Amino acid sequence: MxxxxxxxxxxxxxxxxxxxxxxxxxxxxxxxxxxxxxxxxxxxxxxxxxxxxxxxxxxxxxxxxxxxxxxxxxxxxxxxxxxxxxxxxxxxxxxxxxxxxxxxxxxxxxxxxxxxxxxxxxxxxxLESAVEIGVLRLDPVTRRVRAGQTEVALGPTEFRLLRFLMTYPERVHGRPQLLDRVWGDHVFIEERTVDVHIKRLRAALQPVGCADMIETVRGAGYRLTSSVPGAAGGLAA
Structure with a gap:
């Protein structure tokens, strides 16, 4: 809770x-x-x-x-x-x-x-509500993520990271905010740790065609979009 x-x-x-x-x-x-x-x-x-x-x-x-x-x-x-x-x-x-x-x-x-x-x-x-964005559905009670009918295997940190991003879709979140809400701001770890876990999350979403839903916004942070974006200014792979 x-x-x-x-x-x-x-x-x-x-x-x-x-x-x-x-x-x-x-x-x-x-x-x-x-x-x-x-x-x-x-x-x-x-x-x-x-x-x-x-x-x-x-x-x-x-x-x-x-x-x-x-x-x-x-x-x-x-x-x-x-x-x-x-x-x-x-x-x-x-x-x-x-x-x-x-x-x-x-x-x-x-x-x-x-x-x-x-x-x-x-x-x-x-409140343990399931979250759905695009084809992705995350259920915090069963701790399962699906893209359509296909289950996506995630580690615990990637699960929490995706959960937060899906809860606030289309918003840009800086590394400090992600550390704060996903890891807890009482944990002293480097901001680049976020990049490592974003990379792992994208790798896990790649087989179901959802990796590009996680956007990098240069100079600002990351966001999750409801659709797979094409090339756009201000975004990096």
């Missing part, structure tokens, strides 16, 4: 959320201040942040704006919690970049449902 960061300075609420999230199979990290939250995201990018508006130090709404302005955290799903229930506050929270907004006191059941909804919308692999 997903890696969830709970940013909440009220210990009882943080522990309640942690208990419910772990029960649903998520990995949970708790941060009680804005500084702890910044460090937690710097250590390892979570799949979703449950973010309290009122925090010691920088308020949650300012954190959300900061994360949205950073390329590394631009797509980080955020659900904001706040005692401020005024409509203007809700609009301000959403404008800051929150994907959803829940006023305190809230129903834990409702929050869990909203977390599932945001993850399903923003990160389908966290």
């Amino acid at each position: 997903g890696r969830i960061l709970v940013v909440e300075d009220e210990a009882a609420i943080a522990e309640l959320l942690s208990m419910n999230l772990r029960f649903e199979g998520h990995e949970v990290r708790i941060a009680a201040t804005s500084d702890e939250a910044v460090q937690a995201v710097r250590d390892s990018l979570p799949d979703l942040v449950v973010l309290d508006w009122m925090l010691p130090g920088e308020p949650g709404v300012a954190l959300a704006r900061r994360w949205r302005a950073d390329a590394r955290t631009r797509d980080l799903p955020i659900i904001m919690l706040t005692a401020r229930s005024d409509e203007r506050d809700m609009v301000q929270g959403l404008d800051a970049g929150a994907d959803d907004y829940l006023a305190k006191p809230f129903s834990t059941t409702e929050l869990m449902a909203r977390i599932r909804s945001v993850l399903r919308r923003r990160l389908p692999e966290a």
Whole structure:
């Protein structure tokens, strides 16, 4: 399931959320201040942040704006919690970049449902959903990849790499981002490692005619396209 960061300075609420999230199979990290939250995201990018508006130090709404302005955290799903229930506050929270907004006191059941909804919308692999792009179908539950009726044999790293690329098709992903989301940014390995595994992934997809779905965008990174491209400017083999 997903890696969830709970940013909440009220210990009882943080522990309640942690208990419910772990029960649903998520990995949970708790941060009680804005500084702890910044460090937690710097250590390892979570799949979703449950973010309290009122925090010691920088308020949650300012954190959300900061994360949205950073390329590394631009797509980080955020659900904001706040005692401020005024409509203007809700609009301000959403404008800051929150994907959803829940006023305190809230129903834990409702929050869990909203977390599932945001993850399903923003990160389908966290909910073990099968992904289909073009002729490729990846099933994270059975850990099988097929091109039509033909099964594609992949190593574990190539599987995770393809899973991420298929989850965000047509987007360009730089090497640092791929290291962050596929290997985990707490793992210190060279960026060129990504190139090695891209090469292995293409080799595995070659027999089923899908190797060229993995595009190299010069000076930017890699992307997965839904169709096999022909020669185009800005692309390299």
